[in-house]
Amino acid sequence: MRVLLIEDDTVLGAAVRDQISADGHSVDWVTRLDAAHDTLAAGIFDLILLDLMLPDGRGVPFLKRLRAGGATTPVMILTALDQVSDRIEGLKAGADDYLVKPFDLDELSARIGSVARRYAGNPNPVVTIGELEIDLAARTVSRAGTAVSLTAREWALFETFVQRPGQLLSKAQLEERLYSFDECVESNAIEAHVSRLRKKLGRSVIETERGLGYRLKRS
Numbered sequence: 603m604r605v606l607l608i609e610d611d612t613v614l615g616a617a618v619r620d621q622i623s624a625d626g627h628s629v630d631w632v633t634r635l636d637a638a639h640d641t642l643a644a645g646i647f648d649l650i651l652l653d654l655m656l657p658d659g660r661g662v663p664f665l666k667r668l669r670a671g672g673a674t675t676p677v678m679i680l681t682a683l684d685q686v687s688d689r690i691e692g693l694k695a696g697a698d699d700y701l702v703k704p705f706d707l708d709e710l711s712a713r714i715g716s717v718a719r720r721y722a723g724n725p726n727p728v729v730t731i732g733e734l735e736i737d738l739a740a741r742t743v744s745r746a747g748t749a750v751s752l753t754a755r756e757w758a759l760f761e762t763f764v765q766r767p768g769q770l771l772s773k774a775q776l777e778e779r780l781y782s783f784d785e786c787v788e789s790n791a792i793e794a795h796v797s798r799l800r801k802k803l804g805r806s807v808i809e810t811e812r813g814l815g816y817r818l819k820r821s
Contacts, residue, residue: 603627603628603648603649603714603718603758603761603762603779604627604628604629604630604645604646604647604648604649604778604779604780604782605622605627605628605629605630605647605648605649605650605651605714606629606630606632606638606641606642606647606649606650606651607619607622607629607630607631607632607651608632608633608635608638608650608651608652608653608656608661609631609633609651609653609680610633610634610653610655610656610657611653612633614680614703615631615633617707618651618680618707618710619631621707621710621711622710622711622714623754624754625711625714625741625754625758626753626754626755626756626757626758626759626761626780627714627758627779627780628758628778628779628780628781628782628785629782630645630647630782633656633657634656634657634658635656635658635659635661635664636658638650638664639664642668642673645778646778647675648675648676648718648779649675649676649677649678649714649717649718650668650675650676650677650678651677651678651680652664652665652677652678652679652680652697653679653680653681654679654681654683654688654692655681655682655683661679661681661692662691662692662695665677665679665692665695665696665697666695666696668696669695669696676698676717676718676720677696677697677698678697678698678699678700678701678713678714678717679692679697679699679700679701680701680703680705680710681700681701681702681703682702682703683702684702698717698720699713699716699717701713712739715738715739715741716739718738718761718765719738719739719765729764731764731767731807731818731819732804732807732819733745733746733804734803734804734807736760736764738761738764738765741757741761743757743760743803745802745803745804750802750803751802752799752802755780755795756795756798756799756802758779758780759776759780759792759795759796759799760799760803762776762779762780763808763816763817763818764818766818767818768817768818769817769818770811770814770815770816770817771815771816771817772814772815773792773793773815773816775815776792776815776816777791777792780792780795792816796808796810796816806819807819
């Protein structure tokens with residue numbers, strides 16, 4: 603999943619970035635709303651984490667403009683504003699979740715997963731595909747009853763497929779969801795990750811459409 607973090611607190615921003623990256627997601631971090639606007643115009647994101655008080659403006663009007671322009675990307679507000687009226691204003695503006703600072707980073711990870719599942723049309727965290735049982739909330743997968751260990755990057759890639767069953771995903775689309783703008787990506791990175799997933803989960807789980815991309819087998 604590709605995440606845009608809009609946060610001007612450098613200490614908190616670094617902690618959130620590192621947490622999300624450790625979960626296997628790609629993160630682009632900006633500290634101003636104008637930079638956020640430019641970044642959104644240049645790429646597609648699966649989630650926006652939005653602070654409400656930024657050097658060049660407030661997050662709520664920014665969110666309202668996004669929604670008025672037709673943007674459907676899920677948005678989670680991260681803010682020190684903890685009044686009920688602040689929460690109501692943020693949710694009415696189009697936020698999908700509201701987390702008050704200071705917060706536990708593991709709770710942030712859990713909420714990100716919950717929002718992602720809702721937008722993928724699958725609020726149930728447990729998914730079964732053939733002999734695989736995937737718990738999207740616990741971020742675990744078992745094959746024929748045996749737990750399978752995946753790296754953070756392998757999990758992020760597999761989760762992308764699970765949330766889009768049967769959908770053909772190009773190499774470029776997968777790279778977008780796994781790597782941030784400034785991250786160096788080796789030319790065969792996606793192929794290598796897919797190869798390792800097949801070894802762990804079964805060769806037929808991920809299908810290749812030569813020259814087009816990959817898709818998760820439906821059953």
